Amino acid sequence: MNYHDLIEESEIIEIKNGDREGAVTDVVYNSRRAVPGSMFVAIFGFETDGHEYVEDAIAHGAAVIVHQAELEKYHSDVTYIKVTDCRMMLGRISSRFFGHPSSKITITGITGTNGKTSTTYFLCDILKRAGKKFARMGTISNQIGDEILDNKGRTTSESRDLQAFIAEAVDAGCEDLVMEASSQALDLERLCDVDFDYAIFTNLTQDHLDYHKTFDNYFKAKARLFEQTSKAAIINYDDPWGQKLMERIKRKNPELRIITYGADPACDYQAKEIECTTSGSRFVLEHEGKSVTLFLDVIGRFMVYNVISAVIVAREEGIPWDVIAESLKDAPVVEGRMERVKAHLDYDVVVDYAHTPDALKNLLATVRELCAGKIYLVFGCGGDRDKGKRPIMGRIAAEGADFSIITSDNSRSEEPEAIIAEIVGGCAPLTDQFTTITDRREATQAALKMAAKGDVILFAGKGHEKTETSRKGVRPYYEKAVILDVIREEGLEKA
Secondary structure, eight states: OOHHHHSOGGGOSEEESTTOOSOOOOEESSGGGOOTTOEEEOOBOSSOBGGGGHHHHHHTTOOEEEESSOOSOOOTTSEEEEOSOHHHHHHHHHHHHTTOGGGGSEEEEEESSSSHHHHHHHHHHHHHHTTOOEEEESSSOEEETTEEEOOTTOSSOOHHHHHHHHHHHHHTTOSEEEEEOOHHHHHTTTTTTOOEEEEEEOOOOSOOHHHHOSHHHHHHHHHGGGGGEEEEEEEETTSHHHHHHHHHHHHHOTTSEEEEEESSTTSSEEEEEEEEETTEEEEEEEETTEEEEEEESSOOHHHHHHHHHHHHHHHHTTOOHHHHHHHHHTOOOOTTSSEEOOOOOSSEEEEEOOOSHHHHHHHHHHHHHHOSSOEEEEEOOOTTSOTTHHHHHHHHHHHHOSEEEEOOSOOTTSOHHHHHHHHHHHHTTTOSOEEEOSSHHHHHHHHHHHOOTTOEEEEESOTTOOEEEETTEEEEOOHHHHHHHHHHHHTOSOO
């Protein structure tokens, strides 16, 4: 196909050297990936402007340049197409280049502040039990069938790579794609021209305000997912933002069916009699006058909410209740999500990715229900991110933990001590049961030595992450491995 097949006339503001008839060999947004005959789309990034790399793309063989800003130089043997929004066009062009793959597979998008990753794993496990081949895209990794793929550190890939991934999943024979849809990805048009069949809204609490600036902007970014969904919106009715989302959907996409879940009697799928223990969670799920009792092999009330949204998609896809029940009995342990560290200790050690106020609050509340002793909390806040949540998380730690060790968590370009001080600002007015230890490994050593029989130590914030980023650069740091290493070094395991 040539560029005429990839861009419609109505999308073009201006074209130079438009007589080229050769086939477009690839669509790229990174000049280093340009090859002879390729189309380079110059998008604006967080740190760089793709327009600055047009000449480099041409040097690598790019024959068609899509741009929105004026360029300093134009070559007579290169076609230049000026558009209004290169980010949006990258998604549209990529979808067309790969044959609009999202129309050939059932896609479920999951958005919300917390619970996206766990929900993808729950749903994918149910699909697998039902004998369906699936693909998954999310925070920890991507997956096609049984093959685990590197996600290059992005929850939601850039639109060109996303469309290529969907096409690969289709070619591999996948029937379903389950993916996390981050607010930044939605705002940056990475999901442009992706046809979603189902969209799940888990919850909305403070996060990413460094990017979105206001909570309303954050909400609107999440809500965009439901404007490109065709079969059903699955919404946590117990979250007040879920109810606001329902009203927005009725205005923006009135044909879309809404399915609600939660503990409220008004929900289409109502959760009742939730009982959480150290061995898992049992609950009754009522729908259309019928009740089914389910056991989830994962602890936490908030995990019950996550799994219900996955169950709804499964039921919409015709998967029987007995298959769903069998999946939940042996639900996958998601790396760094309420993950218990296996060691011979008198106390429990749990690693969780909780890095937002609501996630931390839910984590502490869940463990409080199950803990006979004290809760020790090790956590910090990321640098160059939403600063407003730091004192809030300090307050939540003071209210929910018996003792907190406030430490580093990807301080990036900021001084870790300054971040810690902001967290302490929310903690100190409420309690003196905390200390600060900047080095996270040293904080780990201190916590593991403090705990006694029946206690629980929570390590929050890093979860599955394998690195720690600071002004000194990026160093390897995998929370669970560090914990086990310290236990071994200090000789803490019982015979």
